[in-house]
Amino acid sequence: MPKLKLEMEVNGRKVSRETEPYKRLLDFLRDDLNLTGTKEGCGAGECGTCSVFVDGKLVKSCLMPAAKAAGATVETIEGMAKPGDLTPVQKAFHKTGASQCGYCIPGMVMAATSALRENPGAGIEEIKERLGGNICRCTGYTKIFEAVEIARDVIAGDLPETVLEEDAVQDTYIGANVRRLDAPSKVSGRLKYAADMKMHDMLQMQVLRSPHPHARIVSIDTCAAEAMEGVACVITSDDVPGKDGYGVFVHDQPTMATGKVRYVGEAVAAVAAEDLVTARRALAAIKVEYEELPGLFTPQDALKPGAPVIHDYAQDNLVKHIPVRKGDVAAGFEEADLILEDDFSTQQVEHAYLEPEAGIAYVDPDDVVVVISPSQNITHHRHMLAEIIDKPINKVRFIMSPVGGGFGGKEDMIYQGMLAIGAMKTHRPIQLNFTREESIIASAKRHPSKVHYKMGLTNAGRITAIEFSMLSDGGAYGMSSEGVMRKAAILSCGPYEVHNLKVDTTAVYTNNTPSGAFRTFGGMQAQFATESMMDMAAEALNMDPFEIRRVNMMKIGSRTHTQQELTTASLGRVMDAAQEASRWETGAPNVRGPLRGDLNGPDTRQPCTLGARFQGDGLDGGDKGKKENVA
Amino acid sequence: MSATRKLRGRGIAASWYGIARTATIDRAGAWAEIDDGGTGKIVTGVTEIGEGILTVLAQIAADEMGIKPDDVTIGDNDTARSPEAAHAGATRQTYMIGNSVALASRQARSVLFDEIADFWDVEVGTLKAFDGELWAANTNLKMSMSDAVATCKARGVVPLGSASFTAHGTGLDPVDGSGSPWQAYVFGTQIAEVEVDTYTGEIQVLGIWAAHDVGRAINPRGVEGQIEGGVVQGLGQALMEDYRTENGHTTTHGFAKYILPTSLDIPQINCTIIEDPDPLSPLQAKGIGEPALVPTAPAIMNAIYDAIGVRIKSLPATPEKILQALRDRDAAKRKEIA
Numbered sequence: 001m002p003k004l005k006l007e008m009e010v011n012g013r014k015v016s017r018e019t020e021p022y023k024r025l026l027d028f029l030r031d032d033l034n035l036t037g038t039k040e041g042c043g044a045g046e047c048g049t050c051s052v053f054v055d056g057k058l059v060k061s062c063l064m065p066a067a068k069a070a071g072a073t074v075e076t077i078e079g080m081a082k083p084g085d086l087t088p089v090q091k092a093f094h095k096t097g098a099s100q101c102g103y104c105i106p107g108m109v110m111a112a113t114s115a116l117r118e119n120p121g122a123g124i125e126e127i128k129e130r131l132g133g134n135i136c137r138c139t140g141y142t143k144i145f146e147a148v149e150i151a152r153d154v155i156a157g158d159l160p161e162t163v164l165e166e167d168a169v170q171d172t173y174i175g176a177n178v179r180r181l182d183a184p185s186k187v188s189g190r191l192k193y194a195a196d197m198k199m200h201d202m203l204q205m206q207v208l209r210s211p212h213p214h215a216r217i218v219s220i221d222t223c224a225a226e227a228m229e230g231v232a233c234v235i236t237s238d239d240v241p242g243k244d245g246y247g248v249f250v251h252d253q254p255t256m257a258t259g260k261v262r263y264v265g266e267a268v269a270a271v272a273a274e275d276l277v278t279a280r281r282a283l284a285a286i287k288v289e290y291e292e293l294p295g296l297f298t299p300q301d302a303l304k305p306g307a308p309v310i311h312d313y314a315q316d317n318l319v320k321h322i323p324v325r326k327g328d329v330a331a332g333f334e335e336a337d338l339i340l341e342d343d344f345s346t347q348q349v350e351h352a353y354l355e356p357e358a359g360i361a362y363v364d365p366d367d368v369v370v371v372i373s374p375s376q377n378i379t380h381h382r383h384m385l386a387e388i389i390d391k392p393i394n395k396v397r398f399i400m401s402p403v404g405g406g407f408g409g410k411e412d413m414i415y416q417g418m419l420a421i422g423a424m425k426t427h428r429p430i431q432l433n434f435t436r437e438e439s440i441i442a443s444a445k446r447h448p449s450k451v452h453y454k455m456g457l458t459n460a461g462r463i464t465a466i467e468f469s470m471l472s473d474g475g476a477y478g479m480s481s482e483g484v485m486r487k488a489a490i491l492s493c494g495p496y497e498v499h500n501l502k503v504d505t506t507a508v509y510t511n512n513t514p515s516g517a518f519r520t521f522g523g524m525q526a527q528f529a530t531e532s533m534m535d536m537a538a539e540a541l542n543m544d545p546f547e548i549r550r551v552n553m554m555k556i557g558s559r560t561h562t563q564q565e566l567t568t569a570s571l572g573r574v575m576d577a578a579q580e581a582s583r584w585e586t587g588a589p590n591v592r593g594p595l596r597g598d599l600n601g602p603d604t605r606q607p608c609t610l611g612a613r614f615q616g617d618g619l620d621g622g623d624k625g626k627k628e629n630v631a
Numbered sequence: 632m633s634a635t636r637k638l639r640g641r642g643i644a645a646s647w648y649g650i651a652r653t654a655t656i657d658r659a660g661a662w663a664e665i666d667d668g669g670t671g672k673i674v675t676g677v678t679e680i681g682e683g684i685l686t687v688l689a690q691i692a693a694d695e696m697g698i699k700p701d702d703v704t705i706g707d708n709d710t711a712r713s714p715e716a717a718h719a720g721a722t723r724q725t726y727m728i729g730n731s732v733a734l735a736s737r738q739a740r741s742v743l744f745d746e747i748a749d750f751w752d753v754e755v756g757t758l759k760a761f762d763g764e765l766w767a768a769n770t771n772l773k774m775s776m777s778d779a780v781a782t783c784k785a786r787g788v789v790p791l792g793s794a795s796f797t798a799h800g801t802g803l804d805p806v807d808g809s810g811s812p813w814q815a816y817v818f819g820t821q822i823a824e825v826e827v828d829t830y831t832g833e834i835q836v837l838g839i840w841a842a843h844d845v846g847r848a849i850n851p852r853g854v855e856g857q858i859e860g861g862v863v864q865g866l867g868q869a870l871m872e873d874y875r876t877e878n879g880h881t882t883t884h885g886f887a888k889y890i891l892p893t894s895l896d897i898p899q900i901n902c903t904i905i906e907d908p909d910p911l912s913p914l915q916a917k918g919i920g921e922p923a924l925v926p927t928a929p930a931i932m933n934a935i936y937d938a939i940g941v942r943i944k945s946l947p948a949t950p951e952k953i954l955q956a957l958r959d960r961d962a963a964k965r966k967e968i969a
Contacts, residue, residue: 042885042886044885044886044887046885046886046887047886096852097683097852097853097855097856100681100682100856100860101680101681102681128894128895128897129894129895131893131894132893132894132895133893134893134894135886135891135893137860137864138681138856138860139856139859139860139863140856140858140859140860140861140862140863140864140897140900141859141863141892141893141894141897142855142859142897142900143852143855143856143859144894145894145897169762171761172694172761173690173691173693173694173699173700174690174691174694174847174849174914175847175848175849175850175851176690176850177850177851177852177853178686178689178690178700179686180683180685180686180853181685181686181689181700181701181703182679182685182686212879213878213879213880214879263879264876264879264880264881265881295878295879297876297878297879322803322808323805323806323807323808324803324807324808324809325806325807325808326807326809342944343944344944344945345944345945345946346868346928346945346946347868347872347873347874347875347946347947348873348874348875348876349867349868349872349873349874350872350874350883350889352872352886352889352891368711375678376678376680376718376719376720377678377717377718377719377720378676378678378708378710379676379710379715379716379717379718380717382710394711396710397709397710397711398709398710399707399708399709399710400678400707400708400709402679403678403679403680403681403719404681405680405681406680406681406719406720407680407864408720410680411718411720436885436886437884437885440874440881440883440884440885440889441881441884445874446868483653486653486803486812487649487653489808490649490653490654490803490808490812491647491648491649494646494647495645495646495647495818503808511879512876512879513874513876513879513881517720519861519864519920519921519924520648520921520922520924520925521653521720521721521921523646523648523921523922523925524865524868524924524925524928527644527646527647527925527926527929528928528929528946530929531644531645531646531926531929531930531933532929532932532933532942532944534644534645535642535643535929535933535936536942545642545643545933546643549643549645553645554818561808562803562808562809562810562811562812563809563810564810564811564812566816567910568815568816568907568909568910569816569818570817570818570844570905570907571645571647571818571820573844573905573907574645574818574819574820574842574843574844574905575645575820575842577820577842577903577905578643578820578821578822578840578841578842578903579820579822581840581842581901581903582641582822582824582838582840582901584641584643584822589642589933589936589937591640591937591938591939591940592937593638593639593641593934593937593938593939594635594639594640594938596639596640596641596937598641599639599641599824600639600837601838603838603840603899603901604824604837604838604898604899605837605838605897605898605899606837607637607826607835607837608835608895
């Protein structure tokens with residue numbers, strides 16, 4: 001392919017490069033100029049991590065062909081301040097703790113800088129609107145808003161620059177708002193995540209994924225792919241040197257599909273080649289013959305007698321059932337004045353960390369297989385990989401790269417095995433960077449749940465018995481399902497002392513995208529049902545929702561659902577604090593919203609209508625927005 | 632616009648959570664050295680996933696060693712170079728690794744203090760160190776930590792420490808589930824204030840009040856950051872996020888189909904940090920990462936009910952679901968009247 005000569009001004013310097021004509025501005029900045037502060041989060045203009053200025057305008061560099069920027073003036077995060085220095089916006093992000101994982105932050109800093117360049121007096125509502133194209137998954141945006149407002153006021157001279165400095169500390173650092181030590185590297189784009197790293201002589205890996213939810217693999221023909229120029233290796237499950245299988249609780253997942261595929265997106269084969277384009281072309285040359293098998297797509301179907309079997313070891317498709325029993329449930333319901341029974345469900349949820357999975361593997365001079373990846377559990381990964389590649393533990397080394405968000409989704413070892421095997425076959429460093437689409441179909445999700453709930457109470461609001469049963473779709477592999485079911489069962493009936501209970505949580509295999517670890521590990525699904533029931537009971541008994549919870553709450557000396565005696569318990573204090581902070585108006589939860597007197601306080605935001613926040617252009621509108629915010 | 636088009640309500644939810652690995656023993660190791668120039672070096676298998684654990688550990692090490700957090704270096708996690716501290720999850724890093732780093736740093740300080748006490752000929756119990764200075768109480772004896780390390784090394788001793796911290800959980804009985812899965816529990820309560828547009832079904836969450844027990848807040852701003860992030864993930868699950876498949880094929884391939892909260896969806900989040908100290912660990916801190924999002928979705932659903940009298944039992948409460956629920960409610964009312 002003929003190359004294209006590109007000239008532009010980047011961060012104040014003229015650059016001139018010959019490059020491939022298909023490159024996006026994002027690729028040109030990252031690959032040709034090594035400006036890796038600009039991140040790729042989605043490749044579709046939806047997340048904003050790749051935001052840069054082109055001729056002064058904020059653009060998403062994943063949507064702009066590099067050739068279109070020819071002759072333009074481009075500013076990236078690296079060009080915001082002189083090396084070693086930070087702009088007021090960056091310093092304010094540092095001060096408020098606006099960066100957590102940091103992956104969205106270069107783009108967020110660019111958007112915030114753009115907002116204040118467009119309107120130096122922008123009010124908070126306008127700032128929010130102008131940041132609307134940049135997704136952050138960690139911070140809840142609140143500290144980012146605070147940072148942009150502080151930066152605005154410092155730039156305008158309304159606040160002294162000293163507000164950007166560290167708070168003074170008295171006689172201990174415990175309890176002090178010490179600024180994050182890693183923030184300067186994140187707000188400046190200097191921190192290298194796995195996809196930003198380059199090694200000499202490095203190959204690029206791509207993965208062939210299953211197009212079927214459940215199918216037998218009849219044959220895989222890799223000959224044509226292997227023969228292609230630039231291809232260093234093609235690997236399948238036949239190349240696994242040791243005992244294959246990984247998972248957090250049960251090692252039921254092969255490094256690459258073995259004999260059959262169990263979900264759409266499962267890895268079937270992988271290619272390592274001199275560059276990404278060659279690797280992708282080679283994938284297209286791999287021929288896989290499948291024989292489709294009947295699939296299971298609901299947990300109810302998976303439990304039916306005669307249902308297709310997904311894993312040979314689990315003929316009943318059961319991943320895990322956790323029972324918790326306490327007291328006498330029948331007697332408890334006998335005591336009840338009121339019995340409520342209902343069903344609740346929650347959906348599958350994507351972690352949506354802004355950093356897609358990425359990693360590098362190489363074999364070091366001492367024959368140690370090294371994997372660099374943003375994983376949440378490299379200690380466990382090295383144990384599993386040692387078995388898979390048949391090496392002693394000290395010949396397997398995992399190095400954690402900065403994690404661009406995890407939330408449980410980076411506990412599973414879904415690609416590190418392929419990287420390691422590729423590196424062992426080629427003795428060259430290999431990098432694999434997932435696309436967003438690949439991350440979404442291949443990685444685990446939050447367990448969806450269906451809960452059947454029965455609660456008995458006295459007229460005084462005392463819970464006499466609970467029956468709780470949860471059925472959850474574990475998807476194609478076990479991953480963290482067992483632990484999620486255990487935690488859901490332990491926490492199920494909420495922070496209340498219940499003397500009689502019967503709790504069952506069950507996860508089953510299906511041919512859906514696997515479910516795995518996700519922040520709360522089953523705790524939120526279970527307590528969503530419990531907390532809904534508590535309010536329904538409060539309405540039926542005409543009690544304030546705090547009151548019914550206080551009647552039942554765990555205290556020091558209470559026995560939990562698993563019969564552990566608590567030696568500390570803070571719920572009373574916590575509820576008092578929440579009630580006071582929210583200025584809660586006491587009353588039963590009987591649709592009294594329209595009559596409440598505690599609404600619309602100074603500690604709420606105003607509702608918004610999309611697009612209504614730009615209050616004209618220029619300073620007048622901005623000042624108006626600012627004044628409204630102050631008022 | 633009708634005065635009853637947009638209706639507001641409030642709801643609460645309480646919650647609880649266990650700290651560190653569930654229904655098993657948990658452990659974490661760390662090495663500490665008080666290094667040249669009065670700096671600190673911590674090596675542990677910690678995984679910074681964005682929550683700010685490196686800063687928390689630097690604060691803990693600085694406090695124990697008597698130096699500044701900025702002067703603490705923490706090596707990245709590397710299975711061939713760092714002692715095991717296990718995984719980033721289960722709301723365990725501050726509790727497990729924090730205590731491990733505190734104990735290792737304390738040991739390194741103790742080595743240093745023994746040498747300096749001998750050098751000054753004072754009781755070791757009179758020595759104090761903070762922010763780069765070391766002194767003996769009720770004397771004029773004082774030196775920088777930099778000089779203290781040089782003195783210690785000149786006497787032939789490198790001030791080192793190592794520690795392993797254990798949390799004693801037990802497994803669950805396979806029949807009745809009885810057991811003590813954690814040694815530390817936290818509790819939380821959140822209140823949500825919402826506005827429901829009854830014409831479009833759209834929900835706006837305008838305020839969240841979040842009170843959480845964290846044991847002891849090492850870095851209060853970091854705790855707030857965890858609460859705010861947790862609340863917004865809870866809000867996403869409550870109102871919009873929905874990973875969908877049809878016969879195993881996803882229909883939500885990217886962020887155009889998989890809807891996430893953006894800056895325009897964010898309520899004012901009012902955090903209250905409660906400190907009920909953990910009696911079983913030297914730091915007395917517990918954790919906040921996961922617990923922060925547990926009560927958000929039910930608080931929002933309870934608030935929606937308060938506003939419009941429809942109870943959403945199936946997440947997420949999308950506009951379509953709200954409108955359908957309102958239609959069902961009105962149909963039921965008409966039936967009652969008829």
